[in-house]
Amino acid sequence: MKRLYLFLGKRLIFVIPQLFGITLVSFLFLQLIPGDPAVLMAGPFATPSVLENLRAELGLDKSLFEQFLIYISNVLRGDLGNSWQTTRPVAEDLLQRFPATLELIVLSLLLALAIGIPLGRAGARLKKGVTRRTADYYGLFAGALPDFWLGLVFIYIFYTVLTIVPAPLGRIDFFIIPPPSVTGSLLIDSIIDLNFAAFKNAVGHLILPVVTLGLINAGPILKMTQATMERMLDEDFSKYGALCGLPEKVIARKAFRNSLPSVITIVSVLFGFLIGGAVLVEIVFSWGGAGQYAVNGVLNADFNPVLGFVLVSAVFSLVIYLIVDLLYFYIDPRTT
């Protein structure tokens, strides 16, 4: 147990400078954005005295260093500014939209794992055959397909032609009353509410985006599983096991157990990537997630949402990496 605390302590000390760096970069981005925020807020017809007052109110007349301190204290209090598009605090908007993105990412990664790991394991164990070839080429093809385009292809096939999925417009049909928000995940909330009509509808809406992201992200998971496991099967412990006459199945299981750290790494990297990267699929399916909110901010010169999103998602990736390090700690006893 003492080992765990030591490890956690070391890791958390590392997080603080990282968080500081992220806040600093976000702040610098804000400074670099062309245009005077006071002019943007007051409009082009404001008199100089109005602008002067507004600048003083916003703290723009203070030094850059003081401004940075104010920015940090605001962020620490959970104040990320307001969005002029939604006229609401950014923190509230993000809180509402992040669960939508997370639900999508988590389900997609689960699907990606379900495809990538068995195929990768098979690819590493077999030397020839159809399965091996599929494993070899899957990664290449999945890496080349743009996910937003694949989503459109699926919409065309399954909505336009076959009409077996609901319209790709959001997370639930407008005529279905959504369950009261508890966790923010529609699936979990509708189960809590025992609202099975909502559950069924939400599943229907989730299928296509989850399959799109799952199929594409299975590629890197497969590649990593296959490459690491091939290496492990080449290690002395595997050869020794074979010499001792252990069944191939047992050796494969041991080799896979030793490949787990790399698989977890790639999943965490994908998770971090998808927090922002899922935005393309979110747009295709009008998902209304956090990424889409940030992109709308960029396109409409509404910068508080963008910064808020960047900050929250960077913090989120840090948390994920922390969890991953803890997982390493449990999987690999050599970690210190």
Next chain:
Amino acid sequence: MTGKFNLFFRVLKKRPDFMLGYIIVFLIIIIAIFAPLFAPFDPIKSDAKNYLKAPQWPYLMGTDATGMDVFSRVLYAPRVDLAIALLGTLLSAVLGVILGAIAGFYDGSGKVAGFGSAFIMRSADVVQAFPVFVFAIAVVAVLGQSIQSLVMAIAFVNAPIYLRLMRSQCLSIRRMRYVEAAYLAGTSDIKIILAHVIPNSIAPLLAQLSVNIGWAILLTSALSFIGAGVEAPTPEWGSMISMGFQNIVTGHWWPSIFPGLALAVTVLGFALVGSSIEILADPVRTRKLLLS
């Protein structure tokens, strides 16, 4: 040199899919250069009478909602996509190689240089802590929407990859006997980096470059798809997919599907070339492949 060429062709013979990759890349470059000769129509001229025509003669891939010929636009698009991806990737490589060489060469040394090396690495950590796509969008937002901003965004996002690659190369080469000998003979740091470190790192760098160009094309088109990249009516695959997006639900699939297909084939081509270089750069893997 002939030995190397020989090896190259033996690898291609063993893996015909790599050959396909080289053919795709070659064709895409030819198409990009000679687009005006191949394209039957003006790529940005809309014909109000012939909008959303299904693929038929003379519109091989149909027309989009504004009556522009999809085929001609697909052919013109690599001019924009490839140029942005190539420039951005090269810039990121130059930036990453220089910073990575400094960070690797002076790693752990005292004085100002050691501090600078640590500073470079921590900055890379911070850049990589941001979600890639969001960081790219933020760069475009700060610099304003233009082709130059896209190039910069790709350069910034990818630079840490080259930085880390170069740094690890540097760290291992620095400890080689001949480098220590050169150092003792009074060769300057810069000369050691230029004469020993960089030439020894070319192969992994090249492999990374060609894989990265594929990613960069995907990133360019993704940014254009969300409206933060190349603007319509400039022919570009991502913005074409975005323009045809609304027509998919009404059954007009061609304005979006064809550009996406072209995009996927191109990225696949670069990925195949990349994995062939990866294998050629590693003598152990090359031998394994040739013996299999």
